[in-house]
Amino acid sequence: MQGEDFRKMFKTYQFQAGTGKHTVYLMATATESGIMIHLIGGEVPHLGAVVLSLPRPSRSNPERTSCTTSVLPLAAHKDELAAKMVAETITRQISKPVTVAAGLHIKNATQKDIITLMQNSRNAALQLIDAMQKDFSFS
Template identity: 30%
Template structure:
């Protein structure tokens, strides 16, 4: 991977952008989207062998949320997906804001960000 990788997707009528930067062996992810991109959450994911004992990998995550923000769902999903795929410490910051967002728009955004995360994990492997 070059030093930076960026993916964009449109969901719920808005652009979502995920940028990954390599820092040594680790990754820093920035998620931005909606009407007012912001930092609503910080997630640090640390790789470990799964507790299932089946040889798969999982992550232990620490989360810092900005009061009143719900960005943890997206940032945690990205951090843990990349952390497990690459077996390296991964931090994700960012946020998506859309005034009067609907349940359908939320599902579209979650699906789009999840797909970008899967594509990024594949690119980084």
């Protein structure tokens, strides 16, 4: 497919949450079969982890969506914490496979810095969920 026909097969989104060194940027491409996300921010955006989350019925309540998640972190990185949380949050709400490539870094980060980056990552994910629920009908 070319031109307009191809662009009808996906939708892109961009969100940010937080300010200063705690700013998180979420860029997503949604297709009928899943969502691909880049999650970057802090002082040094980079690639620190890749996560794939697949929806499945919850074991405790099959009417609810849960997920199975695979994590590939780069050595000496903790980006998988935010990537996994974002992927699972979105997968549970949208019931589609989600990938997240994440890189969030603050030099000499404190526990408070990490908590703030996690909160901002969650806020960006919730913005995406809200926008997608308005744009698409998900089963």
